[in-house]
Each structure stands twice: as C-alpha cells, then as structure tokens.
Amino acid sequence: MTEETNIVHIERPVPTESDMDTLVSVPTDARERMREAMRQAGLSQAAAAREISISPSALNQWLQGKYAGSNEEIEGKVENWLSARGRKDDVAGALPAIPTFFRSPSSLKIIDTLAYGQMAGDIVCIYGGPGVGKTVSLRQYRDTNPSVWIATMAPDSAPVVPALEEVAEAVGIRDAAGGARKIARAIRRRVEGTRGLLIIDEAQHLSVAALEQMRSIHDATGIGLALVGNEAVYARLTGGTRASHFAQLFSRIGSRLFISRPTIGDVRALAAAWNVKGKAELDLLQQIASKPGALRGVSKVLAYAAMSGGGAEITVSALRHAWSNLGAQE
Numbered sequence: 001m002t003e004e005t006n007i008v009h010i011e012r013p014v015p016t017e018s019d020m021d022t023l024v025s026v027p028t029d030a031r032e033r034m035r036e037a038m039r040q041a042g043l044s045q046a047a048a049a050r051e052i053s054i055s056p057s058a059l060n061q062w063l064q065g066k067y068a069g070s071n072e073e074i075e076g077k078v079e080n081w082l083s084a085r086g087r088k089d090d091v092a093g094a095l096p097a098i099p100t101f102f103r104s105p106s107s108l109k110i111i112d113t114l115a116y117g118q119m120a121g122d123i124v125c126i127y128g129g130p131g132v133g134k135t136v137s138l139r140q141y142r143d144t145n146p147s148v149w150i151a152t153m154a155p156d157s158a159p160v161v162p163a164l165e166e167v168a169e170a171v172g173i174r175d176a177a178g179g180a181r182k183i184a185r186a187i188r189r190r191v192e193g194t195r196g197l198l199i200i201d202e203a204q205h206l207s208v209a210a211l212e213q214m215r216s217i218h219d220a221t222g223i224g225l226a227l228v229g230n231e232a233v234y235a236r237l238t239g240g241t242r243a244s245h246f247a248q249l250f251s252r253i254g255s256r257l258f259i260s261r262p263t264i265g266d267v268r269a270l271a272a273a274w275n276v277k278g279k280a281e282l283d284l285l286q287q288i289a290s291k292p293g294a295l296r297g298v299s300k301v302l303a304y305a306a307m308s309g310g311g312a313e314i315t316v317s318a319l320r321h322a323w324s325n326l327g328a329q330e
C-alpha cells in the first residue's frame, strides 16, 4: 500500500472541527482525479456536482478538504461518477467519430425551406412523421445562420403565455414575466430588424390562439416564422372543416414541406456516416427505417451495433443482433 492510499483511509472517518486544519493540507487521490476529470471534460464544479447528485457547495468544500459532513459518502459518489465516466470514454474511444449532422436528402429540403422562410420573411410549415430528421435539420440551420431561434413546444405550452415564455427564452430574454402583452412586446423588440427566423418545433402542441400570437409577431416584425411538427400541425393550420376561421393564418403560409417518411437516400446517408455500405446491411436498415421512429431507430441500431462491435466493421448480423436487443420486432 502506498503512503498516499494510507492517507485516504485516515481521512475517511467523519471529521470533527478540530480535524479541519489537517484535512485542508492533505490532497487525496480521488480529489486529484476529480479535478483532472473536470478539467478534461471542461465541466464547472456546479455542472459536475449536478451530474454527481451532490450540492455544488459540498463538492467545492470536499475538493478543498473542508467538507464537514460525511466525506465517505461524497467520495463514494465521486468514485461512482469517475468510473462511469471511464466506461463512457472506453465506449466512445471504440466508436468511429460520427458527425452530429449529415447532409441527407430530406434534411437538405428542410434546410432549403427554412432558408426561404428567413430570406423572404415568410411563414413556412414543415411537417411529417417522427424521426425523419426535422429537429436535427433545424438545429443545423440555426447553428450555421445568424439570428435563428428555435422554441420547442410541449403539451404544457399550448396556452398563449407559456408559448410566449418559450419563445422569449429562445430569443435570449431571461425570466420573461408580466403577461402575454408584455412578453410579446419584449420579443418583438428583440427580433425586430434582425431579418431573423423564429422556428417553432413541436408546433402541434400550440393552441390556435398561441399560433395566432406567433403569426402576430411575424406580422409586426417581418421576421420569418417556421412552424414545424407532426402531421397535426398542418391540419391545425387549415382548421379542418372550419377553414374560414383559420384563413388569416393559413393564407400567410408561403411554403409547406411534408416529409412522411425517410427516403432510401436518407438511409444511405445515415449508413455512410457509420461507414456501412453493403447491400444486405442497407436493405436491413431500410426495413428498420420503415418502422415507426424511422431514422431514429436506424441511428440507435447503428450506434448499438458499433458499440458492441467495439469499432469493428458493422455487419448485417451485428445489425440484426442490435435491433433485437433494442427490443424491436421484425
């Protein structure tokens, strides 16, 4: 046993006030490894504490050797976190570097539609099946163009105020408060004159009143507006049988793009990103892409197969194995 590990053991019992001075001057191995891991991951103490599930002040005090509570408990949690991180690194090391975005035919269509909306300051609607690559394409467009904001809606953002709060946060207004009129005014001030594009993802969750509110931001500021989501988005815009009530919104849609399912080209592009090109492999991936979840399922199966193959070439049997292990039904 080295001297250093002995020191760790001395430190384990809960320290009393009078022990404090000794503790401060004794760095432990776990502390150093923790500091190094945070440095490597570029994690702040607060972010690391959140991952470890301890309070930031406990981590800070423990790192300084000043923690007055159970050091053993903190160390146990830190060790768990460190070893889970090590396992993740091992897996990541075995995987090929996968781009977070690749130019699939469907995503290029989505990006073109967004570009039109921004350039023309128009309203566009992009809708379709789950897992066809809508959200990843929106993010790619935002990350490569100025003044593009994505607000993602959820079932609880249907009413006007929560919907506006999401938009306020997306455009960088912190802690928007004060009711719909006030938040809408702050948003208008923020986006006016930017020639920007406001993207609402999962727009099917919005009530008609909230959709009208988005339209009014577009009307007042001239920025582009993209309403993106599942098939229900478009149905909501047309208003079904009560179409006349929705004419104001519907008549403003300059371009709409419907992508029901991924194309063969999309599957090929995704497979190529993992260096998979064989016919048997592509046929199987195509079959997976035709199931609900589409490219999401394909991505998961590819990642699983690559992970369990430890970086070896991905074969059709590895894909089958991955697919069945992920609980898919053929």
Ligand SMILES: Nc1ncnc2c1ncn2[C@@H]1O[C@H](COP(=O)(O)OP(=O)(O)OP(=O)(O)O)[C@@H](O)[C@H]1O
Pocket (backbone or CB within 6 Å): 099, 100, 101, 102, 103, 104, 107, 128, 129, 130, 131, 132, 133, 134, 135, 136, 137, 229, 230, 295, 296, 299, 300
């Ligand atoms: N162009 C792409 N580049 C990288 N990954 C992609 C691309 N297209 C699809 N994917 C993969 O497919 C998965 C699903 O894509 P995404 O989340 O964008 O689907 P979506 O159309 O927004 O689905 P939903 O309607 O369920 O929100 C992504 O997590 C990613 O793994």
Ligand SMILES: [Mg+2]
Pocket (backbone or CB within 6 Å): 134, 135, 136, 201
């Ligand atoms: Mg999505």
